[in-house]
Amino acid sequence: MTSWIPLVLLALAALLPLGAAVLRPAAARGRREADVALYRAQLDELDREHEAGRLDEAGHRAARIEVQRRLIAAADQAEEAATKRSPALLVAILPLLGAAGFGIYLLRGSPGMPSAPYQVRAEAAARDDQVLSAVRARIEALDQRSDQARQGWVLLGNAERGRGNPEAAIAAWTRALDIRFEAELAGDIAEMEIARGSPAAAAPWLTRALAAEPGDPRFRFLAGLAEAESGRPANARNLWQALLAETPPDAPWRGLLERRLSALP
Template identity: 30%
Template sequence: MILLTLICVLISLAVVAVAVLWHRFAPAQGALAHEKALYAGFVADVDRRLAAGDIDADAAHEEKTEAARALLKAGDHLTTPTVKPAVGVAVIAITAALAFGVYMLIGHPGLAGQPFKDRLTRWTAMAQEDPDSVPPEVMVAVLRQGEAKNGGDPQYWLMIGRFQTWSGNTYEGMKAYKRARAMSPQTFNEWSALGEAITLTADGNINAEAVAAFEQALKLDPKDARALYYLGRHQVAIGRFDEARTSFRTALASTSPDNPSRPAIEDELKAVDVEEAASTAMKTRITGMVAGLEASLTSDPENADGWARLLRSYDVLGDAAGHARAEADMKAHYKARPQVADAILAKSQQAVGAEVTQ
């Protein structure tokens, strides 16, 4: 803390020093502008007298030169009054003393912090008086007080799961939902909430467990907007674009106009066309590549890498029949060398470029 205080004082000194230098050497803009205006007026008068023949060109030049020298001299001397360094030092000393006094009063390491029990008592009173004013993480702490008494009630864990998820602690939220499900699997109906917690815990990835939860939710309520939203995203990811549109549209139909989640559903519905166009373009490129690979392998069936790329391409296209046909042709060619065929199959299952990192 001493080091921190010293650093703060040094920074304050630097700021005051900069301010002092600025005030010491900064031009007095108002006075300088006045001098420039006088100079311009004088030059204009010289030009008028020269045009009228009252003075000759040499005299006019000499008068303008003297006026310019006077302006430069005025600019050199027009500065703001110097700030006394003692004033800055005094300000710093007073500020540092006040800060140190406040710190010793309310922030000294030797002073005990406010006991958690006292804070919890205050939070409990707030939750009882106005639950909506209590942050989710605080509400979790309040609810945890009743775990010994209510820990055997599935509804208790559903509330814990809800507030944990809202607070951003999705892993604990997921665990609480699963605990409620395990206690009463026949009556558990928070499937879409569970699926959402699973998805958020997986950084937004809608895995098989989450999909199963959302599908179960829709069995209970075909208009569950949350389940439809996440399933729609999953359907886009696996290329089932028409199903995704249906999911998003049904979700919108089940959502009130003022629901805060509605814009997100609308954005996902608009994005389906873009995703479908991109997917179609990719499949077109891959189809062309497949045709080229097939022609190449017909003339050169010893190209093991080519067989692996062909099989992988069929997987990307979702063409199971094409994959089966190509695999049969490859195995027929390597009938006498099954180990080569096995290596090709293994390589075809790797992500593109994976062999480079091995």
């Protein structure tokens, strides 16, 4: 039994960073807060309904804006809840987490099982590459002016984004936009470019998205974010202040916008 004591001590040591994190004062989540709050406004289900003809243009636009507002409101509520967390309760839970993990390991653990070697992981990644390469070849064989090809590029971009491959995702989405422009997809590319530290590459997409939908709050916010990330806080302030002036007092994203404005240097 004494052989387990070092493992228990290691488990408690591993929980120390978590304890330090929950005891720190809550801080703003920065760019990712804005990304999550504004990006998830697009829902694939609404788009599918619209493309299938079961939802007209006006209904699709209204539903998308409403879901966008709810998601932004949820992000704000999550941040407010984070600022009200109870350190005492969290500290009390930490030892229980360690004990629970230890108990589960005793029941289900297999200490003699080796971890997956690098070669196995590399082979799995290679298989994924092979499958996506075949999919890409099939899309290439389609009429590149057709909606079928466009949808194929969109789905391929989604798959590459899910694999954590932003360059391939952007390349596939760009092919889709070459077939038919869609402001939402252009906004997705712009957001991904900002997230990977390339705000200059996001600017042309935001320009086109705003030309198509000049009043869209997501695109206007991202335009300000691109300026802020490019080291032009004065431009970001002008863009966000203009958006704030047109934002209703009860809009769920107003608090987020005000916080981002106040954080500018």
